[in-house]
Amino acid sequence: NAGVTQTPKFQVLKTGQSMTLQCAQDMNHNSMYWYRQDPGMGLRLIYYSASEGTTDKGEVPNGYNVSRLNKREFSLRLESAAPSQTSVYFCASSDPTGGNEQFFGPGTRLTVL
C-alpha cells in the first residue's frame, strides 16, 4: 500500500497562475483533508471531505477550491495564486471508525513569486 500520495512534490508559480494539487489514498478511508503548514502557525485545515460527495471549509479556505473526485482522490485548486499561499501543503485521510488517526501524504512545497 502506498498510503497517501501527493503530486507534485515541488512547484513554483508566478502570482496569478493557477494549479491543482493532487492527492490519492488507497486505504479505503472515507474522510480526506487538506492542510497548510507554515512556520509558527502549525497545521491549518483548508478544506475537508467527511465522505465521498461532500466537502466543507476548514479554518483557512479563502483562495482555494477542492474536488472530491471519488473515494480515493481529493484535489486542491489554487485559481489565482498569491505569495501568501507559499506554504507546504499536506493531504491526509482518516477512517473515523478506526479512531480518527490521520494518515498524511509527503507534502507539496509551493512557492508563489
Place this chain on the structure above:
Amino acid sequence: AQRVTQPEKLLSVFKGAPVELKCNYSYSGSPELFWYVQYSRQRLQLLLRHISRESIKGFTADLNKGETSFHLKKPFAQEEDSAMYYCALSRSGGYQKVTFGIGTKLQVIP
C-alpha cells in the same frame, strides 16, 4: 470552539535529560487527544493517542481533564527524538475535524 495551545516553539534538552512537551486544550465535551511527530524529511505520523494509554518510543502522555492538558513526556531524551511534535484534538465518536497546535520543535543536544 476547540483550541490547542503548545506554548513552546522550541525545546532544547541534552541527551539523557527528561523531556516534557506541553499541550493545553480548550474544548467543552469529550475530546480525543493525539500527539503527532514529524522527523526530518519524513511525513507527519501519529505518535500516540490518549485512548490507547500506551508508551511509544518511550513517550507517554496523560490526559488531565481538570487542567485540560495532555503533556508529552519521556524520562531520557535520545538524539533520534529530535523532531517537530504536534498536539491535536478532535471530538470523540465518528467523523470529527482535528485541530492541531502550532507545534514544538524538540532539539536533543548530544
